[in-house]
Structures are given as structure tokens and as C-alpha cells.
Amino acid sequence: SDEEFLRYLKGNTNSATEKVMVPEDNDAMSTSYLMVDPAGRFFDNSKGIYTYSEAINDVGVKGALEQTEFDYEKFIKRGAVYEW
Numbered sequence: 001s002d003e004e005f006l007r008y009l010k011g012n013t014n015s016a017t018e019k020v021m022v023p024e025d026n027d028a029m030s031t032s033y034l035m036v037d038p039a040g041r042f043f044d045n046s047k048g049i050y051t052y053s054e055a056i057n058d059v060g061v062k063g064a065l066e067q068t069e070f071d072y073e074k075f076i077k078r079g080a081v082y083e084w
Helices: 002-012 056-065 072-077
Strands: 041-044 051-055
Touching: 041 056, 051 056
Parallel strands: none
Antiparallel strands: 041 051
């Protein structure tokens, strides 16, 4: 549950883990990640089952993204652009 997740974070977060752990609940993760399978297709499970785009090499990144549920605004909102 959400409460259990928050309780876990509170009990397992300290100055050392904050540098390597990025806590995200299911809502933050859903549709905000780009995943690529070994066949070179984007895939997601936003509908409870895995769905796949056509191969990125066949239709290009833009074409493959249009076949997914990827939410760029949600990606940015969760702070997914990291400085490595």
C-alpha cells in the first residue's frame, strides 16, 4: 500500500542512501520510463500487459514512441534528467 511504501522509505533512508536511491511509487513510474527490449522495440506495461512498438531501426525513434504510452511531461516531472 502507499502507507507501507512511505513507512519503508522512512525506515530505510539516510544520508548515504539518499545519494543512490530514488524512491518512486507506481504512479510516478508508470509511463515515465522508456524501456527497450532485445529486439530494439520500446515496450511498456501501462495497461497491465506488455505492449511493444515496431523496431526503432524500422520506424525511427519518433515513430516507435508514437506507438507507446510514454509520457514525456511525467518523465520530466519525476526529475528523470540526471547529472552524471
